[in-house]
Amino acid sequence: MSAEEQKTQPPPAAAGAADAAPKEPKEPKEVILGEDGKPLSKGELKKRAKEAEKAAKAAERAAKEAEAKAKKEAEEANDLAADNYGKLPLHQSQTRTNTPRLNFTTLIPNSPSANTSTSTEIPSETQKVTLRARLHNVRAQGAKMVFLQLRQQTHTLQGVVGLSKDGEEEVVSKQMIKWVNGVSLESIVLVEGYIKPAEVKSCTIQTYEIQIKKIFTVVEAPQRLPFGVEEASRPEADYEKEDAQFARVGLDTRLDNRVMDLRTPTNQAIFRLQSAVTNLFRTHLNSLGFIEIHSPKLQGAATESGASVFEVNYFKGKAFLAQSPQLAKQMCIAGDMERVYEIAPVFRAEDSNTHRHLCEFTGLDLEMAIEEHYHEVLDVLDSLFLAIFKGLKETYSHEIEAVRKQFPCDEFTFLDETLKLRFAEGIQMLREAGAKNLDGSQLSDSDDLSTENEKWLGRLVKEKYGTDYYILDKFPLAIRPFYTMPDAEDPKLSNSYDFFMRGEEILSGAQRVHDPEYLIQRMKEVGIAPESMQGYIDAFRLGAPPHAGGGIGLERVVMLFLKLGNIRRASLFPRDPKRLNP
Known part of the structure; x- marks a missing residue:
């Protein structure tokens, strides 16, 4: 380095000069006072922080629920199948349409117990039928299909409610399937649909089923029943099996609840x-x-x-x-x-x-x-x-x-x-x-x-x-x-x-x-x-x-x-x- 350059350089700092330099002043800590005017302890501060976090999560959850509710209401408002299911008004003989109702015995050739006022011809696959029956059993198959057992006295018929559309119109929606799955057993339902050939082992009518397009409850049964019709219909021998997982419905219990028992x-x-x-x-x-x-x-x-x-x-x-x-x-x-x-x-x-x-x-x-x-x-x-x-x-x-x-x-x-x-x-x-x-x-x-x-x-x-x-x-x-x-x-x-x-x-x-x-x-x-x-x-x-x-x-x-x-x-x-x- 030349003499000239040396003249222009600042003199070296003295040892310890950096330590002697003044420090930046620290931000004073925020002191949170309690109701008594004294600063809160660390424990109280943590407690308040947790409460604040909990409130934030609750607010977030409420916002999501409100959003889901709004979405559900929007979906329900857009449910094109809304008119195809639900609870009917109280039956007070308001109207009389004389719509023929299907008797299950119609589906059994040469049945002596068939209602003589009902046609004995089996409906074609394109012929819409209406029937009234008890809801005997319900079995969901995911969110897109549910199987029903419909009962008229001694006969049972399988009903199928499956997601379907008729052009742009939604005949059976997810909301309808969800509703059907929640109907209580033993309710009286009014059903509209088409009779189709099918192989069904779980019902007394084993060669037909009904593809349901409309279903309404005429009378809704309570969710809790004294016993189920299925339960009361078991053969006596079933109770003697070693692996039997159910209790016998005793004769006194049956007679005390005779109306239920008579439905078997x-x-x-x-x-x-x-x-x-x-x-x-x-x-x-x-x-x-x-x-x-x-x-x-x-x-x-x-x-x-x-x-x-x-x-x-x-x-x-x-x-x-x-x-x-x-x-x-x-x-x-x-x-x-x-x-x-x-x-x-x-x-x-x-x-x-x-x-x-x-x-x-x-x-x-x-x-x-x-x-x-x-x-x-x-x-x-x-x-x-x-x-x-x-x-x-x-x-x-x-x-x-x-x-x-x-x-x-x-x-x-x-x-x-x-x-x-x-x-x-x-x-x-x-x-x-x-x-x-x-x-x-x-x-x-x-x-x-x-x-x-x-x-x-x-x-x-x-x-x-x-x-x-x-x-x-x-x-x-x-x-x-x-x-x-x-x-x-x-x-x-x-x-x-x-x-x-x-x-x-x-x-x-x-x-x-x-x-x-x-x-x-x-x-x-x-x-x-x-x-x-x-x-x-x-x-x-x-x-x-x-x-x-x-x-x-x-x-x-x-x-x-x-x-x-x-x-x-x-x-x-x-x-x-x-x-x-x-």
Whole structure:
């Protein structure tokens, strides 16, 4: 470096000069004061920072929710399928369009239970149909499709709601699918769509389904039900499986919630079959010249055993609920009506808590004048039962099969010519098999049959003769009611008979004593004071023709034909010593 350059350079700084230079002043820390005017501690500051962060996140979340809500409202406003689903207004018969409604039985060729007012032709794939049904089940397939099971009584049909458009118009939208998926089971829905061939194993109708384009709720069921129809329809055997993941719906629970229970396909079938029995009973007897009568159910005195009668107040006196139409039937025969029958309630105040007894049941009763022999009546009754059994099998096979799904059993069997055994023959079969009386004594020809021996005899008859239905004739007079006519040849026997199904009695009948003086004699023989039943005796003083008849328990016939195991399953609203509701 030249001397000149050296002159122009500043002199070197003295050691430590940098340290001696003045520092920039620091920003004073912000002091946050509390409500008491003192600075907040570090802990309080952190707490406030967290609260501020939390509030910011909440505000951000609220903003997103508001944005999502606005988006949803915009989507709903733009839902072109909005008119194709939803809840209908309260049904007050506002309009009547006479739009035909599809009955599921239309989809089952030759179905005997089809509604005759509905066309039996299966709709074409291009033909729009409308139907009303219960929503039996719902199964979503993502956000674009949902499968429904629609139920009409004993039948189920698959419905499909799938995302679809008709040109620019959205027929089924995502919003509609989401709504359908949220409809509560057992709601009543009104559906519009097209019937298409399909293979469906989960429904009773397995060759068709409905492609749904519109669906509305007519009546919405609650989300929480006492039990599900699917749950109450399981076969009894399912509960016995080791891996069973569900609880049995008990009979008391079913009866306490009978409306729900009646919706099961099993019960729908049971009470259709019960209706069929009464219809076949009425039709067959009408064809034989019988007329239907309607007798009073309020009586001035007990018509049978005084111990089994319901007593009720009747103005300033007392009355009794009829234990049978016995007296009324016989009075009609004395009134020259020749052949009569009645379908009506019967009341028995018996404290019998068994599988086959009720305090109120439906009696199918008949009475007819005879020309020469009481077997004329026995033959009419036999022809009646055969007509009922054949009618059920020929016309109601679908209903029988529906019941068997839940209550599997052997098919009810009967012979073309009904087996008729004398009471003594039945007793002999039981003796040979080792049966005894309840007290352990040997069976004699004059002993009545206990319930267990009745069932035992039924098994013996089934094994030997191959029939579930048979008749026992000529019961001992000592075990029959006083009004039973004794046998002309053997006074220890009577002109009486019982009919049996699966080893249990379903009809008891006999030739009646029609002579008033002989009736008085019979009453005295069994220890009944004639004056206590003067009205009954007087019914025959004007002259009554020889006659016989019988009484059938409707619920017992249905229970035994279907082998339900308990008569309460065959009674719409059972009345027994422990149940008076619903």
